[in-house]
Amino acid sequence: ATRADDYFTSISHVAKLCSSRARLADALLNYAETESSRLERLRQFADTLRSNDGNVSGIEHPVEAYVTIRQMSREWKALLGQCDCTETYQLVAKSAGIRPPAEDDYDGAADALLRLQDVYRISAAAMARGRLEVNSKNRSGDGEQTDSGPLMLTAEDAIHLATRAFNTSLLSIGMDWARLLLMSDAFPYWTTQRKLNRALDLLQLAAQLPSSQGGSQIGAFLENMWNKTSGNLTGAAAKISSQIKAISNGEKETESYKEICREGSRTNNHSSSLTCRLAVPHPFFTLAPVKEELLNSDPRVTFLYDILTDRESDRLTEVAEPMLQRARVGGGAFTKMRISKSAFLEDEEDWSVERVSRRLGLVTGLNVSDSDPLQLGNYGIGGQYEPHLDSKGVGLAKGNSRLATALLYLNNVKQGGGTVFTRLGLRVQPVKNGALYWHNLRRNSSDIFDTLHAACPVLEGSKWVANKWIYYMGQMASWPCGLSQLE
Numbered sequence: 001a002t003r004a005d006d007y008f009t010s011i012s013h014v015a016k017l018c019s020s021r022a023r024l025a026d027a028l029l030n031y032a033e034t035e036s037s038r039l040e041r042l043r044q045f046a047d048t049l050r051s052n053d054g055n056v057s058g059i060e061h062p063v064e065a066y067v068t069i070r071q072m073s074r075e076w077k078a079l080l081g082q083c084d085c086t087e088t089y090q091l092v093a094k095s096a097g098i099r100p101p102a103e104d105d106y107d108g109a110a111d112a113l114l115r116l117q118d119v120y121r122i123s124a125a126a127m128a129r130g131r132l133e134v135n136s137k138n139r140s141g142d143g144e145q146t147d148s149g150p151l152m153l154t155a156e157d158a159i160h161l162a163t164r165a166f167n168t169s170l171l172s173i174g175m176d177w178a179r180l181l182l183m184s185d186a187f188p189y190w191t192t193q194r195k196l197n198r199a200l201d202l203l204q205l206a207a208q209l210p211s212s213q214g215g216s217q218i219g220a221f222l223e224n225m226w227n228k229t230s231g232n233l234t235g236a237a238a239k240i241s242s243q244i245k246a247i248s249n250g251e252k253e254t255e256s257y258k259e260i261c262r263e264g265s266r267t268n269n270h271s272s273s274l275t276c277r278l279a280v281p282h283p284f285f286t287l288a289p290v291k292e293e294l295l296n297s298d299p300r301v302t303f304l305y306d307i308l309t310d311r312e313s314d315r316l317t318e319v320a321e322p323m324l325q326r327a328r329v330g331g332g333a334f335t336k337m338r339i340s341k342s343a344f345l346e347d348e349e350d351w352s353v354e355r356v357s358r359r360l361g362l363v364t365g366l367n368v369s370d371s372d373p374l375q376l377g378n379y380g381i382g383g384q385y386e387p388h389l390d391s392k393g394v395g396l397a398k399g400n401s402r403l404a405t406a407l408l409y410l411n412n413v414k415q416g417g418g419t420v421f422t423r424l425g426l427r428v429q430p431v432k433n434g435a436l437y438w439h440n441l442r443r444n445s446s447d448i449f450d451t452l453h454a455a456c457p458v459l460e461g462s463k464w465v466a467n468k469w470i471y472y473m474g475q476m477a478s479w480p481c482g483l484s485q486l487e
């Protein structure tokens with residue numbers, strides 16, 4: 001082989017090689033230096049991670065959950081980027097079997113906060129302070145919920161939330177975040193000019209929304225807003241407030257489910273016959289009758305207290321936890337309609353599952369061997385399940401139509417997360433060890449559309465449920481066909 005730059009055909013070049021040793025050494029030392037400062041950064045980063053480990057005390061608060069995800073994705077990405085450590089970090093994390101949160105986790109957490117604002121009418125000023133009071137009054141932009149107190153979120157968060165809001169057509173909520181940026185008591189570490197510039201960027205983003213979603217309204221508003229307020233923050237914030245008011249007056253609430261999540265009542269109290277009773281559906285319950293509360297008489301919806309013991313409900317969540325997978329709707333896609341993880345548990349999986357199935361058989365008087373396995377569910381940040389009929393469940397073979405639903409609550413939820421029946425105006429807050437029970441089908445197997453129901457977004461806390469769906473087929477003995485269309 002021949003090469004032009006060989007050393008051995010000229011002594012002069014060998015000599016050059018000899019005298020380049022020191023330079024080579026310098027280059028190597030230089031590299032080692034850089035590498036060890038990179039490793040030092042990684043080490044520091046590891047210390048940060050360690051000192052924050054296991055700090056899950058506040059995680060049931062959605063704003064804390066958002067901040068944690070932001071820290072573990074955005075901020076650390078920036079930190080690691082400074083030392084060119086990102087690739088190493090990803091590799092090491094992967095070999096340790098951990099997936100660090102990514103940009104889509106960060107966006108998902110923002111969407112959760114926005115959903116909570118939308119459903120429970122929480123202003124940006126309140127949310128940024130971690131205040132989660134449900135507001136049943138009309139959403140308005142004059143910031144009457146503004147309260148003093150420390151902010152849990154940063155100016156960058158406000159921008160992220162506004163941007164996500166505009167991306168998901170939540171115009172007035174996005175405007176509210178843009179306005180918060182301009183408030184004098186928020187983010188004092190930003191200069192007036194910076195605040196104005198960023199707010200302007202955000203409003204320009206909003207102006208790009210289709211006019212059906214109010215984009216053109218923002219465009220016209222922007223035309224004359226900035227020269228009129230000429231850099232005055234308070235003036236600009238006030239202008240945005242009145243604009244939010246104009247927009248939100250025109251926004252119709254399309255889903256009545258949001259309203260019922262805020263204001264629905266536990267019983268349908270226009271019927272005076274609704275009562276509580278101690279029921280003995282089976283001799284098994286003679287000594288400990290079932291405490292049954294009738295919430296609605298047609299269709300019949302009952303609440304059964306203490307249908308489980310703490311030991312059983314805690315055990316069920318423990319067994320299900322490692323099996324949870326993101327829930328789907330329609331057998332395929334993930335959707336915002338259903339934000340939870342779930343797992344089907346067969347009776348053989350654990351004593352607790354078997355026991356609960358058997359007890360539900362006794363309580364309902366139905367044949368539980370013809371049913372779906374127990375479905376455990378845990379909701380995410382702002383986790384919800386939009387209105388649906390259980391009888392129209394996914395992939396149900398004809399014979400497996402779901403006659404009855406027993407929805408078991410495995411824990412108490414701090415705020416939000418009620419189950420609502422949108423056509424009945426009912427809202428039921430989870431009570432640990434209690435269950436909701438209703439039939440989805442008439443005796444002739446037709447759907448009872450009034451059983452349309454939903455899980456409201458969890459505002460604070462974690463929510464664990466278990467569903468037992470008992471099939472229509474297999475109940476010939478205990479629930480025979482009727483002659484009436486209505487029965």
Ligand SMILES: O=C(O)CCC(=O)C(=O)O
Binds near residue numbers: 385455467
């Ligand atoms: O979690 C809830 O409150 C309702 C759940 C539900 O309707 C379902 O999983 O089908």
Ligand SMILES: [Fe+2]
Binds near residue numbers: 388389390453
């Ligand atoms: Fe359901």
